Amino acid sequence: MDLRNHDLKEDIREYWSKRSKTFDLAFGHRIAPGPELDAWAAAVRDAVGPAPQKVLELACGTGEVTNVLLSLGHEVTALDFSEAMLDVARAKHAGNAQVRFILADAERTMEPDQSYDAIICRHLVWTLTEPEQALADWFRVLKPGGRLLVFDGDWAKLTPLGKLASLAVRGLERFIGHDPHYDGAMSERHADIMKRLPFGDGLTIEKLVPLVEEAGFEAIRLPSRRPIAVAQRREADLRNRLRTLFYRRFILVASRPR
Structure with missing residues (x-):
């Protein structure tokens, strides 16, 4: 591991841990039951x-994405490197035997070779400190024929329509006043972390x-995100x-080749 990334990773962990209690209140993070949950489920089924x-x-x-996966009957290992985030997730899914939560680094999962049919992440890739290392690890833990599903975006700049919006x-x-939960995602701390990341621009x-x-x-396929x-x-x-x-x-x- 590049030791230059150590402090950055700790800053990322601390940032998301502090946001854990109110994270679901920020628009775009909670996946509401009904049409939105159905749209996410359809995207996962398609993939x-x-x-x-x-x-x-x-x-x-x-x-939240864990809930989508469980609604489809998948057996889920859900990892995060923020214990505070995991505390919220564990409480949300307490008693569900189909999910196992673990404290781990998404860039170095430490999971066994060729052990999963699918890997899924939402809004993770932009935060990677070593994207090549992460993708190599994900390839390693997928079974031959296994699928990688990434939901993400370019959070560094607004689209032309986005500027008007x-x-x-x-x-x-x-x-109507400001939304404090949404503003938290665009704080100076967030901006400082972003500019130090490989995908900071x-x-x-x-x-x-x-x-x-x-x-x-x-x-590689790029399905439309429009239904979501x-x-x-x-x-x-x-x-x-x-904001959408x-x-x-x-x-x-x-896909990992068979």
């Missing part, structure tokens, strides 16, 4: 198939696909509907 699988969930946070949100907040498909290919994955965004907007207020337009988000699916 890994309808049959129950042995799934490794990376950076599970408070266990951001201006609209600022104007709206003059009347933005994670894009154009950057990620070559790294995934170099790690040995094949059959549409489902989020159905229940959201105006401010949060506008801010950033370029994507889904990536890839």
Whole structure:
């Protein structure tokens, strides 16, 4: 491990641990039952198939994607390197024998070779300190034919439409006030961490696909994320509907060769 990354990793752990108690209150983190949960479940089914699988969930946070996976009948090992996040996730899924929560580093999982049918992560890849190392590890723990499913986005810059939406949100907040939970995600601490990351200037498909290919994955697909965004907007207020337009988000699916 590059020791230069040690302090950065600790800063990341501390940041997410401090956000654990209120994380589900920030728009875009909680996956609401109903249309939004259904949209996430459909994206997972499309990526890994309808049959129950042995799934490794990376950076599970408070266990929201875990809930999606469990709703589909998968056997889940959910890891995070924030004990505070895991405490929330364990409480949320207490008594469910289909999930095992472990404290571990998503970049070096320490899980056995070829032991999972699928690996799934949401909003993790942009935080990686050693993306090549992480992808090599994920390739290692997948069974031949296993699938990698990534939900992520470019959080460093607004899209052209996002810039207009951001201006609209600022104007709206003059009347309804600021959302402290959302602002927490864009704090100075968050910005300081981001600028020190390999993807600090933005994670894009154009950057990620070559790294995934170099790690040995094949059959790379980029399914549309639009159904998830549409489902989020159905229940959201105006401010949060506008927020779904801010950033370029994507889904990536890839396979370990058989």
